[in-house]
Amino acid sequence: xxxxxxxxxxxxxxxxxxxxxxxxxxxxxxxxxxxxxxxxxxxxxxxxxxxxxxxxxxxxxxxxxxxxxxxxxxxxxxxxxxxxxxxxxxxxxxxxxxxxxxxxxxxxxxxxxxxxxxxxxxxxxxxxxxxxxxxxxxxxxxxxxxxxxxxxxxxxxxxxxxxxxxxxxxxxxxxxxxxxxxxxxxxxxxxxxxxxxxxxxxxxx
Amino acid sequence: xxxxxxxxxxxxxxxxxxxxxxxxxxxxxxxxxxxxxxxxxxxxxxxxxxxxxxxxxxxxxxxxxxxxxxxxxxxxxxxxxxxxxxxxxxxxxxxxxxxxxxxxxxxxxxxxxxxxxxxxxxxxxxxxxxxxxxxxxxxxxxxxxxxxxxxxxxxxxxxxxxxxxxxxxxxxxxxxxxxxxxxxxxxxxxxxxxxxxxxxxxxxxxxxxxxxxxxxxxxxxxxxxxxxxxxxxxxxxxxxxxxxxxxxxxxxxxxxxxxxxxxxxxxxxxxxxxxxxxxxxxxx
Numbered sequence: 001x002x003x004x005x006x007x008x009x010x011x012x013x014x015x016x017x018x019x020x021x022x023x024x025x026x027x028x029x030x031x032x033x034x035x036x037x038x039x040x041x042x043x044x045x046x047x048x049x050x051x052x053x054x055x056x057x058x059x060x061x062x063x064x065x066x067x068x069x070x071x072x073x074x075x076x077x078x079x080x081x082x083x084x085x086x087x088x089x090x091x092x093x094x095x096x097x098x099x100x101x102x103x104x105x106x107x108x109x110x111x112x113x114x115x116x117x118x119x120x121x122x123x124x125x126x127x128x129x130x131x132x133x134x135x136x137x138x139x140x141x142x143x144x145x146x147x148x149x150x151x152x153x154x155x156x157x158x159x160x161x162x163x164x165x166x167x168x169x170x171x172x173x174x175x176x177x178x179x180x181x182x183x184x185x186x187x188x189x190x191x192x193x194x195x196x197x198x199x200x201x202x203x204x205x
Numbered sequence: 206x207x208x209x210x211x212x213x214x215x216x217x218x219x220x221x222x223x224x225x226x227x228x229x230x231x232x233x234x235x236x237x238x239x240x241x242x243x244x245x246x247x248x249x250x251x252x253x254x255x256x257x258x259x260x261x262x263x264x265x266x267x268x269x270x271x272x273x274x275x276x277x278x279x280x281x282x283x284x285x286x287x288x289x290x291x292x293x294x295x296x297x298x299x300x301x302x303x304x305x306x307x308x309x310x311x312x313x314x315x316x317x318x319x320x321x322x323x324x325x326x327x328x329x330x331x332x333x334x335x336x337x338x339x340x341x342x343x344x345x346x347x348x349x350x351x352x353x354x355x356x357x358x359x360x361x362x363x364x365x366x367x368x369x370x371x372x373x374x375x376x377x378x379x380x381x382x383x384x385x386x387x388x389x390x391x392x393x394x395x396x397x398x399x400x401x402x403x404x405x406x407x408x409x410x411x412x413x414x415x416x417x418x419x420x421x422x423x424x425x426x427x428x429x430x431x432x433x434x435x436x437x438x439x440x441x442x443x444x445x446x447x448x449x450x451x452x453x454x455x456x457x458x459x460x461x462x463x464x465x466x467x468x469x470x471x472x473x474x475x476x477x478x479x480x481x482x483x484x485x486x487x488x489x
Contacts, residue, residue, distance in 0.1 A: 044280040045280050046280065082276065082279060082284075084286045085286060088303070088308060089274075089307070090315075093309060093310060098275070098276045100279055139275045141273060142273065144227070144228045144271060144273045144311070145228075146226065146227025146273060146341070146342035147225070148223055149223045149224055149225075184225075184277055184278075184287055184342060185275055185276050185277060185278075185287075186281075187279065187280050187281035187283075187284075188281070
């Protein structure tokens with residue numbers, strides 16, 4: 001995964017002609033739509049998983065148009081596998097295995113400060129904001145499926161780097177999510193974590 | 206105003222109560238392992254069996270379908286297993302503590318029901334109970350009239366046979382008391398403490414009939430050993446009750462034979478002579 005990120009970053013940095021060509025278009029539109037894909041690794045004991053998201057952005061007419069407000073809807077569904085343990089299980093019975101999947105749909109509202117073309121054609125940016133995290137934990141044990149859901153407020157922080165490409169901009173970014181969750185199967189934990197190297201493209205509308 | 210509305214909306218969303226969805230269990234039978242073939246499953250609300258050095262009450266086996274454990278707190282440092290919850294609903298409603306329920310397989314649960322003798326004590330009011338099983342993330346299944354809870358029997362007295370005990374003949378005893386169960390066969394045993402450090406003696410009785418909740422007819426063995434006995438009654442579901450000094454088994458003595466003259470030739474008539482015999486003195 002790290003190799004993929006390095007390649008993507010190199011590709012973005014070398015996309016100079018297209019970036020120049022897209023400069024007027026990107027500067028005239030205040031709204032963008034950006035699909036993104038990445039790899040999310042929770043700080044809880046969940047496996048990593050592919051992260052998919054769609055971002056809607058708006059450049060506010062303040063601070064020399066460097067402040068943007070974004071609303072992102074993200075999705076990922078990491079899993080954990082294990083064996084049931086405890087004194088209340090019949091000692092003579094074979095081990096009982098389980099799979100727990102925690103689906104997360106996140107609504108992330110962020111204020112993002114963009115350092116327009118601060119590094120050549122690249123635009124670094126950073127932001128933060130509240131997030132509404134909708135979780136559904138599904139466990140599979142002995143052929144039976146049970147699930148529970150919960151919604152909690154959290155927050156997230158974002159850093160990224162955008163390169164003008166075509167009418168928009170390709171970007172590479174990382175997230176940190178604080179997503180509290182308290183369900184029977186998971187316990188009271190933060191299932192947030194790090195989105196390492198999401199790739200996307202901001203299409204100026 | 207807008208800010209407060211937004212705050213209220215976010216708070217309402219964040220406080221959304223979660224929902225759960227999972228398999229709905231079905232309870233098909235409740236068994237007392239002591240009486241697995243009984244038509245009516247009974248449970249005594251006192252005493253119990255010892256397990257790991259503590260009185261745990263009585264064990265019941267629940268048979269059914271879709272008893273579904275789920276992993277619990279598995280993303281924390283103290284993972285556990287969440288098992289179905291078992292509740293007894295009747296004259297008293299009692300939800301068993303989590304550590305009193307054990308999972309065997311999706312069709313079998315074992316539960317330890319505490320009694321008035323356990324710590325803490327739980328005395329279920331006698332009567333008919335429904336047994337309810339709720340999966341941790343699922344629905345609830347109930348079996349109505351699954352269990353009949355009763356008290357231990359009370360012993361008042363034992364009426365010996367009218368003509369007394371006769372060696373070599375079984376004697377019929379009438380046991381009087383309360384909370385006997387007509388239609389069942391309790392175990393009746395006469396016991397007495399060990400004599401001279403030996404093993405305690407016991408005389409099993411055979412139950413003829415439980416005539417009513419207050420009267421049982423039982424028989425002794427033909428050659429029961431004489432003695433002063435306690436009576437112990439054990440109900441099929443497990444509870445025992447003792448009545449101390451319940452029965453004296455004693456057989457009639459032969460009356461003293463009158464000394465009769467010997468008719469053998471050479472014998473003397475009249476009372477026999479008694480010759481004192483003493484040990485010979487020894488020289489010092």
